[in-house]
Amino acid sequence: MAGFKIPGITVYRLALYARTLEKLLEEGKDIISSEELARECGVNSAQLRKDLSYFGQFGVRGVGYSIPALLRHIRRILGAGREWFMVLMGAGHLGQALLKYEFLPKRGFKFVAAFDIDEEKIGRVVNDVYVYHLNQLSWVLREHPAEIGVIATPAKAAQEVADLLIENNIKGILNFAPVRIKHPPNVIVEHSDLTILFDKLAFYLNRLD
Amino acid sequence: MAGFKIPGITVYRLALYARTLEKLLEEGKDIISSEELARECGVNSAQLRKDLSYFGQFGVRGVGYSIPALLRHIRRILGAGREWFMVLMGAGHLGQALLKYEFLPKRGFKFVAAFDIDEEKIGRVVNDVYVYHLNQLSWVLREHPAEIGVIATPAKAAQEVADLLIENNIKGILNFAPVRIKHPPNVIVEHSDLTILFDKLAFYLNRLD
DNA sequence: AAATGTGAAACGCTTCACAGCC
DNA sequence: GGCTGTGAAGCGTTTCACATTT
Known part of the structure; x- marks a missing residue:
């Protein structure tokens, strides 16, 4: 595969391309140019080609990309195709919505416990x-190993819960609580703060005059 | 207030600073340095100061920032303090979780209909x-005006629903469906694609060796 | 003495533009 | 002729480093 320093934003866009290719595949399309796929994803076509070039050459000059082949390549790059086992921390409204989100198991992301x-x-x-008490985390994880912890607790509890996950050897955390998680560098944390999204939208609406 | 070109990522961080200041305020802290606030937010302190400098001077040299005063300033910059009325499109699991998310009304974001x-x-x-049938959108919006549309439908329906919102004069859209919304430039769209987050986390976990 | 505010340098991502290939 | 793949230029953000202020 490829070089070393992959911009985080390139990884983000790869997943975006995958999502779009899935849609196009369903629609029965077979070949697509970087120009058209880029338009569909809302990015520049050179950017798309450059993103792919970090990982190899997947197109045919003068022709374009085979949709199923490109999708297969991107999935491999992203490490899709394998299963990921996850625990959910916080079984509130958002947590339960995540448990019921069909998209996740389809893509190999499976909750083993909440x-x-x-x-x-x-x-x-x-x-x-099954929803366990927090203090059962250690033994449940021994019984049902998992690599990913998803935090959907209130803000106040998030850091404490993250520390607990890290103690129990979880290597990847997806945090939906509106606080920044502090963590050692060998743990990967992705943040998704809905409150910030709403604020950002409001800011730009205000500027719209 | 300030100049023109505010990087989108600066707006994002302003909201992040606000969230963190709210937490610190609750903890009873009063004064903070850019160094400490930056650490708390996981950014560089020069960055924090530069972000703020787009909008004015809010600190005291040799001292730091007053937490309540800075929070007030950031909230004003973000246009917080006013109310935003929103419609929810798609009352599935995620949509209902959003309807029940207490954080939103506290910050002035209120759903008028689903x-x-x-x-x-x-x-x-x-x-x-109240959850209405989609075909009642026009008159409900006449009865209960709203500026923001939140899309929590399946991917397939998202573009169609967005078009409908735009026809009905909605100016800001927050899209949680895993597709890119095409839209005219006078409509502001923010995307939040959970599936991409999971993919990104998986990518970095794979790289962890 | 300490911490802000900010030009300027450094950095990294984006876009251009075209050689290379079908 | 058309489209990919990519070095190089362009551009915008991040970080440095220090003058400035309390």
Whole structure:
């Protein structure tokens, strides 16, 4: 495969290309030019070609890209095709929505357990996933190993929960709580803060005059 | 206030600073240096100061920033303090989680109505928000004006729903569906694609050796 | 003495433009 | 003729480093 320093934003766009190629494949298209795929993704065509060039040559000059082949390549680059086991921290509204999101298991992302501290939620089963008390994390993880922890707790609890995940050897964290998680460099943390998105939209709407 | 070209990423970070200042304020802190606030947010301190400098001078040399004052300034910059009325498109799992997310109304973001095409969902009331059939969008918006549309439909429906929002004069769209929305330049669209986040995390986990 | 505010340098991503290939 | 792949130029963001202020 390829070189070393892959911009994070390139990885982001690869996933975006994959999503778009999936759509085009469903629509029965077979060949596409960088120009057209880029337009579909809202990026510049040179950018798309450059992103791909980090990983190899997947097109045919004068012709374009085979949609199924390119999708296969991108999936391989992203490490799709394997399964990822995850634990959910916080079985509130957002957490339960994630448990029910069909897209995730289809792409190999599977929740093996959920955790909360609200007695009312503990013992429930949401979409086949059992909700345990937080203090059972260690043994549940021994029983059902997982690589990814998804944090959907209130902001106040997020850091503590992250520390617990890291202690229990979780290597990747996806944090939906509106705080920044502090973590050692060998743990990968992705943040998704909905509140920031709303604020950003509001800012630009205000500027619209 | 300030100049013209504000990088989108600066706006993103302003909201991040606001979130962090809110936390610090709750903890009872009063004064903070750019160094410490930056660490708390996971950014470089020069960056933080530069971000703020687009909008004015809010600190005291030799001292630092007053947390409540800085928070007030950032909120004003972001246009917080006013109310934003929103419609939700798609009352599925994610949509309902958004309707129940307490953070949003606290920050002035209020859903006036939700829309779906599933007869089973239409007529329900989720957290005081009524779910209408999609074809009632126009008159509901006349009755309850809104500036923001939040799309939480399946990918297939997202573009169509966005077009409908734009026809009905919605100026800001927050799209949670895993497709890129095409839109005229006078409409502001923010994307939040969960599937891409999971893919990105998986990519970096694979690289971890 | 300490910490901000900010030109200027450094850096990294984006876009151009064209050679190379079908 | 058309489209990819890519070195190089362009551009925007990040970081440095220090003058400035309290």
